[in-house]
Amino acid sequence: EVHYLTIEKVGNVPVTKGNFQSLPAHVQTWLAQMIQLCTPKAVYISDGSQEEATIVTKKLVDYGQLSPLTKYENCHICRTDPRDVARVESKTFIVTNDKHSSVPHSREGAKCVLGLWMSPQDISKELDTRFPGCMTGRTLMVIPFSMGPVGSPLSKIGVQVTDSYYVLLSMRVMTRVSPDIWRHLAHGEEFVRCLHSVGVPLPAAQPIVNNWPCNPEKTMIVHFPDPRKVMSFGSGYGGNSLLGKKCFALRIAGRIAKDEGWLAEHMLIMSITNPKGEEKFIAAAFPSACGKTNLAMLTPTIPGYTVRCVGDDIAWMRFDKKTGELRAINPEAGFFGVAPGTNMKTNPNAILTCLKNSIFTNVGETADGGFYWEGLEEETPAGTEVTSWTGEKYKLGEDKTKKSSHPNARFCCPARQCPIIHSRWEDPAGVPISAIIFGGRRPEGVPLVIEAFDWKHGVFLASQLKSESTAAAEFTGKQIMHDPFAMRPFVGYNFGHYIQHWLDFEKDPDNKLPKIFHVNWFRLDENNKFLWPGYGDNIRVLDWIIRRVNNEDVADVSPVGLLPKKGSINLDGLNVDWDKLISIPKDYWASDIDETLKWLDEQLGDDLPQDIRKEIQKQKDRLSQP
Ligand SMILES: O=C(O)CSc1cccnc1C(=O)O
Numbered sequence: 222e223v224h225y226l227t228i229e230k231v232g233n234v235p236v237t238k239g240n241f242q243s244l245p246a247h248v249q250t251w252l253a254q255m256i257q258l259c260t261p262k263a264v265y266i267s268d269g270s271q272e273e274a275t276i277v278t279k280k281l282v283d284y285g286q287l288s289p290l291t292k293y294e295n296c297h298i299c300r301t302d303p304r305d306v307a308r309v310e311s312k313t314f315i316v317t318n319d320k321h322s323s324v325p326h327s328r329e330g331a332k333c334v335l336g337l338w339m340s341p342q343d344i345s346k347e348l349d350t351r352f353p354g355c356m357t358g359r360t361l362m363v364i365p366f367s368m369g370p371v372g373s374p375l376s377k378i379g380v381q382v383t384d385s386y387y388v389l390l391s392m393r394v395m396t397r398v399s400p401d402i403w404r405h406l407a408h409g410e411e412f413v414r415c416l417h418s419v420g421v422p423l424p425a426a427q428p429i430v431n432n433w434p435c436n437p438e439k440t441m442i443v444h445f446p447d448p449r450k451v452m453s454f455g456s457g458y459g460g461n462s463l464l465g466k467k468c469f470a471l472r473i474a475g476r477i478a479k480d481e482g483w484l485a486e487h488m489l490i491m492s493i494t495n496p497k498g499e500e501k502f503i504a505a506a507f508p509s510a511c512g513k514t515n516l517a518m519l520t521p522t523i524p525g526y527t528v529r530c531v532g533d534d535i536a537w538m539r540f541d542k543k544t545g546e547l548r549a550i551n552p553e554a555g556f557f558g559v560a561p562g563t564n565m566k567t568n569p570n571a572i573l574t575c576l577k578n579s580i581f582t583n584v585g586e587t588a589d590g591g592f593y594w595e596g597l598e599e600e601t602p603a604g605t606e607v608t609s610w611t612g613e614k615y616k617l618g619e620d621k622t623k624k625s626s627h628p629n630a631r632f633c634c635p636a637r638q639c640p641i642i643h644s645r646w647e648d649p650a651g652v653p654i655s656a657i658i659f660g661g662r663r664p665e666g667v668p669l670v671i672e673a674f675d676w677k678h679g680v681f682l683a684s685q686l687k688s689e690s691t692a693a694a695e696f697t698g699k700q701i702m703h704d705p706f707a708m709r710p711f712v713g714y715n716f717g718h719y720i721q722h723w724l725d726f727e728k729d730p731d732n733k734l735p736k737i738f739h740v741n742w743f744r745l746d747e748n749n750k751f752l753w754p755g756y757g758d759n760i761r762v763l764d765w766i767i768r769r770v771n772n773e774d775v776a777d778v779s780p781v782g783l784l785p786k787k788g789s790i791n792l793d794g795l796n797v798d799w800d801k802l803i804s805i806p807k808d809y810w811a812s813d814i815d816e817t818l819k820w821l822d823e824q825l826g827d828d829l830p831q832d833i834r835k836e837i838q839k840q841k842d843r844l845s846q847p
């Protein structure tokens with residue numbers, strides 16, 4: 222008697238793993254549409270297991286897209302096609318019927334940088350030249366994932382379809398992938414539909430560089446907030462392809478949060494316990510590559526303080542209906558951090574998190590099977606042979622112009638491995654936020670820390686956030702760029718409506734509104750030297766912030782907000798010029814507030830909330846006082 226293995230099929234496409242028929246009916250319907258559209262050679266339903274990851278990793282090592290970093294346990298390195306190395310804002314679109322649901326009424330002639338809208342009609346024409354048949358010769362993988370602990374009332378579920386094994390492995394680190402997800406969809410519950418393809422049907426029309434299939438000329442990342450859908454084509458990298466991160470957890474979730482009355486923010490979540498044993502949680506928003514991961518995993522330089530990490534990039538926050546507290550979860554399960562600059566001084570906890578089960582992309586590799594990037598000079602013997610992200614071999618110290626890693630090179634590591642991960646980092650109820658911090662790289666004129674006078678003023682401080690540009694964005698060179706709420710590239714709907722959404726939380730008297738602060742670790746003196754040591758010494762500012770949360774009398778009024786009283790921040794052991802660090806050059810601020818109003822008015826037009834215009838006027842009036 223011969224037992225034929227019954228291969229399940231969807232249409233005429235074999236299902237090589239998992240049981241398609243057992244999936245929730247509405248998921249089957251959507252998947253059948255995706256299979257018909259993308260015409261893969263097979264369907265593979267991921268279960269997120271370690272066994273699966275081991276098999277898929279071996280497949281990628283055999284193919285040559287990953288190679289093991291033999292110095293560590295289960296770590297791998299990947300080099301992309303040099304054309305596919307970062308988020309592509311200029312190809313990232315929001316699609317709604319009404320344009321101004323997605324983008325604000327920018328002033329005539331102003332180039333809107335708060336999102337790109339395309340009409341459903343126009344986007345369909347573009348997508349119709351991309352997705353049909355895009356997975357020919359490839360396997361369509363189905364990834365069921367939860368943003369947030371599976372089953373938490375604060376979590377949301379997505380299903381990602383992709384033809385990239387790299388994405389499957391990375392999503393398993395960055396999100397919770399589990400067959401349990403299907404149970405939570407058993408009654409037709411909503412899920413975010415994420416379709417991703419590297420855009421290289423086989424046989425490939427172009428040579429594939431570094432075994433990294435991609436289609437840069439036709440890359441498009443498209444969001445449909447109303448049906449909670451994302452379609453990403455042509456890029457295999459980071460924010461373009463791990464759709465649970467920026468696309469879902471910020472842009473789509475931001476729209477859901479607007480509809481449901483909560484917040485999806487580009488923020489770290491951490492806790493600080495002071496020498497008295499009092500623990501407070503804070504959330505902090507800094508633009509990309511401005512040090513969120515370093516702050517979230519900070520090693521205090523003064524005794525008696527303990528820092529714990531909940532998350533380093535995204536926070537979902539809602540005011541608890543019973544207690545009025547602002548509760549936050551980190552919807553992610555891993556860290557996808559900027560590698561260059563991370564070392565045992567700037568962020569030892571990040572390094573220690575990466576020593577197993579991690580994927581490194583576009584970093585250098587040492588001859589003895591380790592990772593290397595700029596910033597690890599002290600941890601790596603001079604003369605060590607390194608292979609750069611472009612495949613160039615050289616000896617460290619030989620030639621200062623050689624770069625081992627791309628500036629946006631990333632580590633991708635499980636959050637649970639972080640030595641200081643908080644014991645409540647997966648608490649389904651989230652953690653209570655006492656303070657919200659906004660910050661950026663401001664080399665001139667901006668004091669170390671400012672406390673907002675009140676909620677409206679705090680929302681204004683967030684709206685006027687600016688920062689010297691960095692590697693994560695497409696911009697090059699050192700310019701002071703506006704990045705309101707550190708969300709400029711990530712808001713999924715009209716930014717004016719987003720600011721109003723923040724302002725509206727004040728209307729509910731039960732909401733215990735956290736204090737809002739603005740920090741600047743990056744002020745320079747006249748010799749272009751940093752005035753503040755930063756890194757572990759930032760604990761001194763966090764301590765002041767917490768004492769202000771406890772309403773200690775350690776702040777003075779200034780025209781731009783409340784500033785620390787001289788001597789109220791612990792400077793023991795430091796040699797800082799306090800007056801320079803905290804000064805407010807009136808003429809700098811007078812021109813800064815004018816520039817802020819000009820930019821906000823040009824970008825948002827009549828969508829700029831009146832309360833923000835009023836805050837700007839109040840700041841101008843305060844600055845004009847003698
Ligand atoms: O360039 C990419 O695709 C990565 S962008 C990124 C990744 C992790 C956390 N934050 C960011 C960001 O750009 O904010």
Ligand SMILES: [Mn+2]
Nearest residue numbers: 487509510534
């Ligand atoms: Mn980020």
